[in-house]
Amino acid sequence: MLVVGIVGSPRKNGLTNKLVTEALAGAQSIGAKVRTIYLIDYDIRPWTLENPKAPEELNEIMREADGYIIGAPVYYLDINGLTKDFLDTVDLGDSNGKPGFGITIAGGTGKGLVLAIKSIYYFFFCKSIRALEPLPVSRFNFNKALKRANELGRKLAEEARKRRPFKSLEERIRYFSNIKYMNMDMVDEILLLAEQLLESSPKQEYKEEAITYYKRAKELISRGERDKAITYAVKAYELLYY
Ligand SMILES: Cc1cc2nc3c(=O)[nH]c(=O)nc-3n(C[C@H](O)[C@H](O)[C@H](O)COP(=O)(O)O)c2cc1C
Numbered sequence: 001m002l003v004v005g006i007v008g009s010p011r012k013n014g015l016t017n018k019l020v021t022e023a024l025a026g027a028q029s030i031g032a033k034v035r036t037i038y039l040i041d042y043d044i045r046p047w048t049l050e051n052p053k054a055p056e057e058l059n060e061i062m063r064e065a066d067g068y069i070i071g072a073p074v075y076y077l078d079i080n081g082l083t084k085d086f087l088d089t090v091d092l093g094d095s096n097g098k099p100g101f102g103i104t105i106a107g108g109t110g111k112g113l114v115l116a117i118k119s120i121y122y123f124f125f126c127k128s129i130r131a132l133e134p135l136p137v138s139r140f141n142f143n144k145a146l147k148r149a150n151e152l153g154r155k156l157a158e159e160a161r162k163r164r165p166f167k168s169l170e171e172r173i174r175y176f177s178n179i180k181y182m183n184m185d186m187v188d189e190i191l192l193l194a195e196q197l198l199e200s201s202p203k204q205e206y207k208e209e210a211i212t213y214y215k216r217a218k219e220l221i222s223r224g225e226r227d228k229a230i231t232y233a234v235k236a237y238e239l240l241y242y
Contacts, residue, residue, distance in 0.1 A: 001031070001032050001033060001066045001067075001157065001160050001161060002032070002033045002034070002035065002064055002065050002066050002067075003024065003027040003028075003032045003033070003034050003035075003065065003066065003067040003068075003069065003153070003156060003157055003160060004034075004035050004036075004037060004061060004062065004065040004067070004068055004069070005020040005021070005023060005024045005034065005035070005036050005037065005069040005071065006020070006037050006039060006068070006069065006070045006071060006072075006083070006086070007020050007036060007037065007038045007039065007071055008039050008070065008071055008072035008073065008079065008080060008082055008083030008086065009040075009071075009072070009073040009080065009082075009105075010039075010040045010080075010082060011073075012038050012040065014073065014107075015073070015105045015107050015137070015142070016071045016072065016073050016103070016105050017036075017038075017071075018146065019071055019103045019105060019135070019137060019145065019146065019149045020036065020069055020071040020103065020149075021036065022146045022149040022150050022153070023069045023071075023101075023103065023135075023149040023150065023152055023153035023156075024036060024069065024153055025150060025153065026149065026150035026151060026152065026153025026154040026155075026156075026157070027067070027069075027153040027154060027156055027157035028153075028157075029150075029153075029154060030154050030157050030158065031157070032066075032067070032157035032160065035061065035065075037058065037061065039082050039083065039086050040082065042054070042055050042057075042058050043055055044058075044082060044085050044086050044089065045085060045089070046085050046088070046089075047085070047088040047089050051089075052089060053089055053090075053091050054086060054089040054090045054091065058086075058090065059090060059091040059092075059093075062090055062091070062092050063091070063092060063093040065098070066098060066099075066160040066161075066163070067098060067099045067100060067156045067157065067159065067160035068098065068099075068100035068101075068129065069100065069101060069102075069103065069152075069153065069156065070083070070087075070100065070101075070102045070103070070120050070123075071102075071103040071104075071105070072102070072103070072104055072105075072116065072119075072120065073104075073105055073106075073107065074104050074105060074106035074107070074108075074111075074112040074113060074116045075112075076112065077106075077111060077112030077115045077116060078112060078115065078116050078119055079104065079116050079119045079120060083120075084119065087119075087120070087123045092127055095127045095128060095129055096127075096128040096165040096166060097128065097129075097130050097163045097164045097165030097166060098129055098130065098160070098163055099129070099130045099131070099132060099156050099159035099160055099163075100124055100129040100130070100131055100132070100156070101131060101132040101133065101134060101135065101152050101156060102117055102120030102121060102124070102131070102134045102135070103134070103135045103136075103137060103145075103149065104116040104117050104120070104134070104135075104136050104137065105137045105138075106136075106137070106138050107138070107139055108139075109241075110138030110139065110140055110193045110196070111189065111190070111193070112189075113136035113137060113138045113189070113192075113193070114136045114181050114184045114188070114189045114192060115184075115185075115186070115189060116136075117134040117136050117181050117182075118182065120134070121134060121176065121179065121182060124176075125172065125176045128165070128166050128172060130159065130164055130166070130175070131176070131179060132152060132155055132156060132159065133152065133179065133180050134179070134180065134181055135148055135149055135152060136181060136192075138193060138196060140193065140196035140197050140199075140200045140201070141196040141199075141200065187221070187226055187229060187230055187233060190230075190233045190234060190237050191214070191217055191218070191221075191229075191233045191236075193237050194210065194213075194214050194217075194233060194236040194237045194240065195214070197210070197236075197237065197240035197241065197242075198210060198211065198214065198236075198240065201240035201241070201242055202242055203239070203240050203241075203242060206239040206240055207240070209239060210235075210236040210239045210240050211236075213232040213233070213235040213236040213239070214232070214233070214236040216229075216232040217229040217230075217231075217232035217233040217236065220232065
């Protein structure tokens with residue numbers, strides 16, 4: 001059983017690599033064969049009519065794999081172009097029911113950690129990959145995320161033993177619309193970041209005030225007043241940001 005981990009960052013020693021490496025360590029710990037792919041090592045170009053496919057060596061590895069981990073850095077609230085070009089051109093063959101999960105790392109302000117996940121999961125949806133829960137990561141939840149990457153890597157290796165193809169589009173849409181984070185927008189994301197900051201920010205003197213704003217935002221959202229909630233969600237985030 002082979003699990004492939006994609007590092008979509010051009011920085012081979014960056015945060016994406018750390019997370020993907022930890023996820024693969026989890027898969028390996030329960031007996032999977034693992035392989036890391038650094039996209040920057042391959043000649044990956046944008047999809048064109050003349051050049052619609054990723055390098056064949058890369059396609060072959062991907063077709064052989066029983067499970068996928070795709071890790072991408074967040075650039076402007078989305079996955080970076082290198083990862084997207086790879087997704088646009090890779091030829092997976094029949095991937096129906098193979099398991100996979102995505103990791104996004106928004107290493108600056110944290111914004112985009114959740115929004116970017118969708119680009120990887122839309123690809124999984126189109127390729128009928130049975131996606132596990134995603135792992136959206138910022139500087140603020142990084143250490144916790146490393147642990148989670150390992151757990152998800154193990155889970156992926158377990159799932160890879162029994163491939164479960166989707167039988168219909170209906171089943172696939174239902175499956176993907178129930179995946180955590182898929183229905184989150186910018187407001188939910190800034191609240192999630194505020195939550196992460198409540199746990200990890202060194203600016204503890206502002207914590208109580210931030211909790212008040214955070215709770216107010218949550219309450220407004222539960223009442224359907226999303227527009228008003230933005231004010232308080234942003235206040236909580238900005239107070240604790242470091
Ligand atoms: C062009 C560009 C845009 C970026 N946009 C964002 C962003 O929207 N949100 C964020 O939190 N970080 C952003 N960053 C920071 C990267 O997410 C951060 O450097 C991350 O650690 C990159 O992953 P790596 O360490 O694996 O290279 C951006 C970086 C670049 C180069």
